[in-house]
Amino acid sequence: MDYPKTVPGVGLVAGKFSDGDVAQGVPASLDPAAWANAVTDELLAVIVAGGLVPTEGVNNQLLQAIQAIAPSFSDQTGVLSANGWFQIPIKVSGVKRNLIVNFVQGKSFASSGAVTDVTTLPITFPNVRLATVIGHCNNGAATEAPVVMRSAGTTLSQTTVYCANAVATATGYSYIAIGY
Numbered sequence: 001m002d003y004p005k006t007v008p009g010v011g012l013v014a015g016k017f018s019d020g021d022v023a024q025g026v027p028a029s030l031d032p033a034a035w036a037n038a039v040t041d042e043l044l045a046v047i048v049a050g051g052l053v054p055t056e057g058v059n060n061q062l063l064q065a066i067q068a069i070a071p072s073f074s075d076q077t078g079v080l081s082a083n084g085w086f087q088i089p090i091k092v093s094g095v096k097r098n099l100i101v102n103f104v105q106g107k108s109f110a111s112s113g114a115v116t117d118v119t120t121l122p123i124t125f126p127n128v129r130l131a132t133v134i135g136h137c138n139n140g141a142a143t144e145a146p147v148v149m150r151s152a153g154t155t156l157s158q159t160t161v162y163c164a165n166a167v168a169t170a171t172g173y174s175y176i177a178i179g180y
Contacts, residue, residue, distance in 0.1 A: 004035040051094075082106060085122040090180075097180045100125055104159070108172040115166040116150065117173075124157040125179035132159060134175040147173040 003017070004010050011018060011029040020028030043062055047054050050065025078086025082105045087098040102121045109115045132154070136147045145165045153160030161173055 004032055007032050007035065079122060083122050097127075099178065099180050102177040102179075103175070104177075105174040106172055107161075107174065108169050109163060109166040110168060112166055112168045114164050115162070116153075117161045117163075118153055119159050119161070121157055121159060121177060125177075126156070127180050129154070129156060129177060129179040131179075132175055132177040134161060134173055136171075136173055145171045147171070149175070 003012060003015060005012065005015065009030060010032060011020070011027050013026065013029070017029040017031065018026065020026045044054050046069070047061045047065045050061075050068040052061050052065055052068075054061065078084060080086065083103070085100060085102045087100045090097055090099050100123060102123060102125075104119055104122070107117065107119060109117055132149050134147055134149050136145070145163050145167065147161055147163045150160040150162045156179070159175060159177060161175070163171055163173075165171075
């Protein structure tokens with residue numbers, strides 16, 4: 001998209017349209033129909049994609065459409081650390097939501113044997129937990145000990161993890177929980 005610089009006789013002044021100046025003998029710019037229609041069609045496409053009905057005389061519809069289509073960077077917040085979270089603004093069935101990703105890393109069990117551990121998520125899911133992926137980390141234990149999530153005790157704010165054969169301070173886990 002650019003000004004119609006290659007159109008003969010368009011009358012751009014310093015590369016822009018001009019109202020002209022009769023006293024100075026500068027003619028007004030001529031807007032070629034093909035160019036004006038192309039610009040209008042492009043702008044209307046964005047307005048319609050933003051869910052608005054183009055209305056003559058309403059001069060902030062393009063801005064409203066862009067704000068509806070593109071998430072604001074101020075909506076993208078979080079804490080990036082070993083135990084942190086971030087959120088991504090999304091639109092589901094026309095409703096704005098924030099997809100939240102919690103991550104907890106390097107937790108170790110405090111005791112040995114069959115152990116259940118409950119951790120609090122860095123940020124609580126306001127609506128639903130969609131998925132949790134738990135990874136085992138050995139932390140120096142001589143044998144591998146599978147770690148799983150238990151649905152009992154797992155809530156929007158906590159994750160319950162179980163290991164049947166933990167070695168205190170050596171068997172550990174990390175996880176990612178996704179929700180909104």
